[in-house]
Amino acid sequence: MFTILKKEEIGPKFWRFLIAAPEIARKHRPGQFVMVLIDENGERIPLTLADSDAEAGTITLVVQEVGKTTMQMGALPEGFRLMSVVGPLGAPTHIEKVGTVVCVGGGAGIAPLLPIARGMKAAGNQVISILGGRTRDLVILRAEMEAASHEVIYTTDDGSFGRKGLVTHALTDLIAERGKPDLVVAIGPAIMMKVVSDLTRQHGIKTLVSLNTIMIDGTGMCGGCRVTVGDEAKFVCVDGPEFDGHAVDFDLMMKRLRTYLPEEQLARERYLRAEHTCQALKGVDHA
Amino acid sequence: MPETFAGLPELPKKDRLKIPRHPMPEQAPAERVRNFSEVALGYTPETAIEEAQRCLQCKEQPCVAGCPVGIDIPAFIDLIRRGDFAGAQAKIKETNTLPAICGRVCPQEDQCEQVCVTGKKFKPVAIGRLERFVADWEMASGEVAMPECAPFSGHKVAIVGSGPAGLTCAAELARMGHKVTIFEALHKAGGVLVYGIPEFRLPKAIVDYEIANLERMGVEIRTSFVVGKTATVHELFHEMGYDAIFLGTGAGLPYFLGIPGENYIGVLSANEFLTRVNLMKAYKFPAADTPVRLGRRVAVIGSGNVAMDCLRCAKRLGAEEVICVYRRTRAESPARAEELERAEEEGIDFRWLSAPLEIFGNEEGFVTGMRIQRMELGEPDSSGRRRPVPIAGSEYEIPIDTVIVAVGQGPNPLVTRTTPGLELNRHGCIVVDKETQMSSIPGVFAGGDIVTGAATVILAMGAGKQAAAAIHQWLGKLERGEVSKPWLASPAVA
Numbered sequence: 001m002f003t004i005l006k007k008e009e010i011g012p013k014f015w016r017f018l019i020a021a022p023e024i025a026r027k028h029r030p031g032q033f034v035m036v037l038i039d040e041n042g043e044r045i046p047l048t049l050a051d052s053d054a055e056a057g058t059i060t061l062v063v064q065e066v067g068k069t070t071m072q073m074g075a076l077p078e079g080f081r082l083m084s085v086v087g088p089l090g091a092p093t094h095i096e097k098v099g100t101v102v103c104v105g106g107g108a109g110i111a112p113l114l115p116i117a118r119g120m121k122a123a124g125n126q127v128i129s130i131l132g133g134r135t136r137d138l139v140i141l142r143a144e145m146e147a148a149s150h151e152v153i154y155t156t157d158d159g160s161f162g163r164k165g166l167v168t169h170a171l172t173d174l175i176a177e178r179g180k181p182d183l184v185v186a187i188g189p190a191i192m193m194k195v196v197s198d199l200t201r202q203h204g205i206k207t208l209v210s211l212n213t214i215m216i217d218g219t220g221m222c223g224g225c226r227v228t229v230g231d232e233a234k235f236v237c238v239d240g241p242e243f244d245g246h247a248v249d250f251d252l253m254m255k256r257l258r259t260y261l262p263e264e265q266l267a268r269e270r271y272l273r274a275e276h277t278c279q280a281l282k283g284v285d286h287a
Numbered sequence: 288m289p290e291t292f293a294g295l296p297e298l299p300k301k302d303r304l305k306i307p308r309h310p311m312p313e314q315a316p317a318e319r320v321r322n323f324s325e326v327a328l329g330y331t332p333e334t335a336i337e338e339a340q341r342c343l344q345c346k347e348q349p350c351v352a353g354c355p356v357g358i359d360i361p362a363f364i365d366l367i368r369r370g371d372f373a374g375a376q377a378k379i380k381e382t383n384t385l386p387a388i389c390g391r392v393c394p395q396e397d398q399c400e401q402v403c404v405t406g407k408k409f410k411p412v413a414i415g416r417l418e419r420f421v422a423d424w425e426m427a428s429g430e431v432a433m434p435e436c437a438p439f440s441g442h443k444v445a446i447v448g449s450g451p452a453g454l455t456c457a458a459e460l461a462r463m464g465h466k467v468t469i470f471e472a473l474h475k476a477g478g479v480l481v482y483g484i485p486e487f488r489l490p491k492a493i494v495d496y497e498i499a500n501l502e503r504m505g506v507e508i509r510t511s512f513v514v515g516k517t518a519t520v521h522e523l524f525h526e527m528g529y530d531a532i533f534l535g536t537g538a539g540l541p542y543f544l545g546i547p548g549e550n551y552i553g554v555l556s557a558n559e560f561l562t563r564v565n566l567m568k569a570y571k572f573p574a575a576d577t578p579v580r581l582g583r584r585v586a587v588i589g590s591g592n593v594a595m596d597c598l599r600c601a602k603r604l605g606a607e608e609v610i611c612v613y614r615r616t617r618a619e620s621p622a623r624a625e626e627l628e629r630a631e632e633e634g635i636d637f638r639w640l641s642a643p644l645e646i647f648g649n650e651e652g653f654v655t656g657m658r659i660q661r662m663e664l665g666e667p668d669s670s671g672r673r674r675p676v677p678i679a680g681s682e683y684e685i686p687i688d689t690v691i692v693a694v695g696q697g698p699n700p701l702v703t704r705t706t707p708g709l710e711l712n713r714h715g716c717i718v719v720d721k722e723t724q725m726s727s728i729p730g731v732f733a734g735g736d737i738v739t740g741a742a743t744v745i746l747a748m749g750a751g752k753q754a755a756a757a758i759h760q761w762l763g764k765l766e767r768g769e770v771s772k773p774w775l776a777s778p779a780v781a
């Protein structure tokens with residue numbers, strides 16, 4: 001169980017993992033996530049279920065290297081057995097026919113968006129996706145998202161692919177040209193979800209966001225993932241991860257995401273140093 | 288071969304009373320606040336035998352009645368006096384499956400030792416320390432007497448949660464010949480024993496050892512499995528083939544205060560803090576990947592056992608000032624006397640009759656301070672304790688870097704929310720039959736903190752044991768066709 005069956009690079013520092021987890025595969029619904037722990041001294045990190053195959057007993061995770069744990073995942077070989085994969089956690093996305101749904105994805109957020117777009121399309125909605133990234137290669141899962149949507153609009157910060165600019169620019173134009181969609185689903189960096197929510201609030205368009213707070217257990221036990229939604233404190237791992245984007249206090253959430261910045265940096269540097277030494281040692285062995 | 292000990296003769300009663308209670312050797316406070324090793328070092332065989340000599344072997348055995356699981360205390364103590372440690376351990380194990388743990392964390396002063404006859408005029412016999420001694424002795428001897436298990440009954444039982452309630456229920460059922468699987472949400476079994484109670488009070492090696500013994504008895508442990516998510520109770524019955532289910536999911540939901548500023552960075556629940564430190568080993572960061580940051584000044588709100596653990600962990604992690612903020616007085620503090628004393632020795636700054644009003648933070652969202660209200664004791668409330676009332680105009684502010692909220696926990700709702708038909712009380716705890724521990728769903732039993740709200744290790748064990756007996760009976764009825772497995776209305780997916 002929890003063996004990495006297949007691993008492929010789908011973008012620079014973006015990895016897709018196929019992992020044996022039959023029980024999770026059986027229960028997975030779009031919008032849910034797992035907590036992954038590599039080994040005894042590792043950290044439990046939340047990762048969205050990008051896909052699952054109940055029959056084969058496998059789940060798919062898409063991971064972007066941003067720090068120690070995700071870099072370490074990027075270096076794991078096929079056949080490696082993860083110490084723990086727990087899930088599926090969180091409430092599934094409420095998928096129903098509403099009319100036109102715009103799926104806005106940025107960076108690693110495109111991975112969790114994929115099963116939602118697919119589900120929305122299957123439910124009979126008109127699905128338009130707006131996918132963005134800093135540069136062409138960082139806009140991942142393009143073929144998959146194209147299959148899951150009726151139409152895809154791309155944006156890149158540097159203009160290397162699609163239109164130059166941010167996803168919000170594309171969304172603004174889309175609303176101006178074709179009128180208000182019935183629902184917007186936005187998943188990506190906190191700042192992206194915030195600006196999308198600010199924009200759709202002005203237009204009165206219902207907007208779902210999927211929050212990526214720091215988590216420890218992922219089962220409602222620690223309260224570390226709490227955010228303010230409306231006037232209430234909510235636990236992202238059990239009450240979410242999806243919330244009404246117009247009610248989320250993004251400023252507070254973005255501050256809380258920075259809690260462990262110095263420690264994250266220390267861990268990253270320490271890891272890279274050790275990796276470096278390892279590679280050097282390997283070199284000596286081969287010589 | 289384990290060493291054999293000569294033992295000591297049985298003294299006349301008045302001479303027994305002359306022996307003073309033997310103190311527990313401990314790491315000195317100045318030294319222990321710099322490490323996470325166990326504080327109490329344990330009796331030597333000689334001390335244990337001498338302490339055992341103090342027992343009066345009372346006919347009425349009030350101590351036995353004071354123990355929630357009814358250990359035959361005079362009998363095991365007499366065996367220690369004779370130097371028969373293996374015999375003493377076997378005697379304890381007849382009723383208590385986790386003696387190394389109870390001997391360490393039981394509130395003995397409120398239970399067995401409170402009613403000890405010797406304790407009326409002198410200090411009570413150190414029952415807990417003796418219990419711990421024999422359990423540790425067995426572990427060190429490397430020769431563990433495993434209980435006999437009856438032949439396979441043909442029945443499978445699922446235990447949800449691997450805290451003391453679940454572990455005890457599993458051990459009892461395995462002994463009766465049932466095939467038992469424990470499902471645990473976290474990646475490590477043990478419940479509060481591993482994620483909550485710190486290493487310096489209960490070394491994790493002891494919990495691991497007890498769990499390994501359970502596995503040797505044939506109990507299967509499935510970690511990383513959240514019942515209600517990975518599979519529902521309904522699926523455990525009808526797809527995975529279990530014949531009865533025991534829910535021992537504990538009180539893991541942290542309460543917050545509801546005061547302004549509680550979402551600033553640096554305000555954490557006791558559960559988050561203790562999980563980072565104990566389960567994820569943040570005290571080893573960066574050698575372990577999970578960090579915890581405290582700063583120089585740490586305030587812990589509350590004064591129960593959980594608060595004591597937070598205070599003492601914070602001290603060990605290097606915080607310079609560690610402050611306990613509690614709205615009543617030391618006398619009302621729900622923590623064990625021993626833990627309170629140890630915390631005081633370790634230099635914790637106790638602010639009794641103090642209630643937090645507000646937490647302040649800076650532009651970046653980090654905690655910077657806290658406003659505290661002084662209180663005085665007024666009329667007794669419904670619990671019989673005198674109610675703290677604010678003293679007008681007594682508010683003051685302190686600078687603070689971290690606030691840890693340890694004001695209690697509620698029942699974890701993951702299972703209860705996804706099990707239709709399960710009756711809960713207004714606190715969200717599972718309602719059970721007092722005799723059988725059976726819930727409103729036939730075949731689904733429950734015990735421990737999920738039923739009582741946050742309580743103690745030994746009470747959770749007692750409930751697990753009682754449930755095991757009732758489950759055994761229920762399985763007999765199932766076999767005879769008198770009952771059938773429950774069919775839950777529309778198994779909810781959460």
Ligand SMILES: Cc1cc2nc3c(=O)[nH]c(=O)nc-3n(C[C@H](O)[C@H](O)[C@H](O)COP(=O)(O)OP(=O)(O)OC[C@H]3O[C@@H](n4cnc5c(N)ncnc54)[C@H](O)[C@@H]3O)c2cc1C
Pocket residue numbers: 033043045046047048049062063064065066067068069070071108111112211212213214215241257258261264265267268
């Ligand atoms: C419900 C949920 C689903 C997620 N799904 C995915 C996914 O499918 N694929 C994926 O690549 N990532 C996902 N994330 C984010 C992922 O959990 C973090 O990238 C990971 O925890 C970082 O760990 P690290 O040790 O590599 O980096 P760290 O050193 O811990 O952090 C490096 C940097 O990443 C940022 N970061 C830290 N934690 C998070 C976080 N929880 N979310 C976003 N940024 C963070 C911080 O700004 C930090 O500076 C998800 C997060 C949540 C809460």
Ligand SMILES: Cc1cc2nc3c(=O)[nH]c(=O)nc-3n(C[C@H](O)[C@H](O)[C@H](O)COP(=O)(O)OP(=O)(O)OC[C@H]3O[C@@H](n4cnc5c(N)ncnc54)[C@H](O)[C@@H]3O)c2cc1C
Pocket residue numbers: 392393394447448449450451452453470471472473477478479480483484512513514515535536537538539561592593596699701702734735736737741742743744745747
């Ligand atoms: C910090 C702290 C210190 C304490 N100190 C003492 C002390 O000194 N003496 C004392 O007697 N008592 C003490 N207590 C109280 C005592 O630990 C508890 O009363 C006791 O552990 C309750 O046991 P339990 O088996 O009911 O639940 P728990 O020990 O809480 O175990 C429940 C287990 O169930 C798991 N679980 C929950 N939901 C699910 C699910 N859906 N699927 C699978 N698994 C699930 C949890 O992860 C957990 O491992 C302390 C408690 C804490 C928190």
Ligand code: SF4
Pocket residue numbers: 353354355356357358360383389390393394395398399400414415418745
């Ligand atoms: S289990 Fe607890 S109450 Fe019972 S004898 Fe041991 S220490 Fe005392």
Ligand code: SF4
Pocket residue numbers: 341342343344345348349350351360361402403404405406412414
């Ligand atoms: S009450 Fe005290 S002295 Fe009497 S039998 Fe029990 S432990 Fe011994």
Ligand code: FES
Pocket residue numbers: 214215216217218219220221222223224225226235236237238
């Ligand atoms: S991650 Fe612990 S409560 Fe959500």
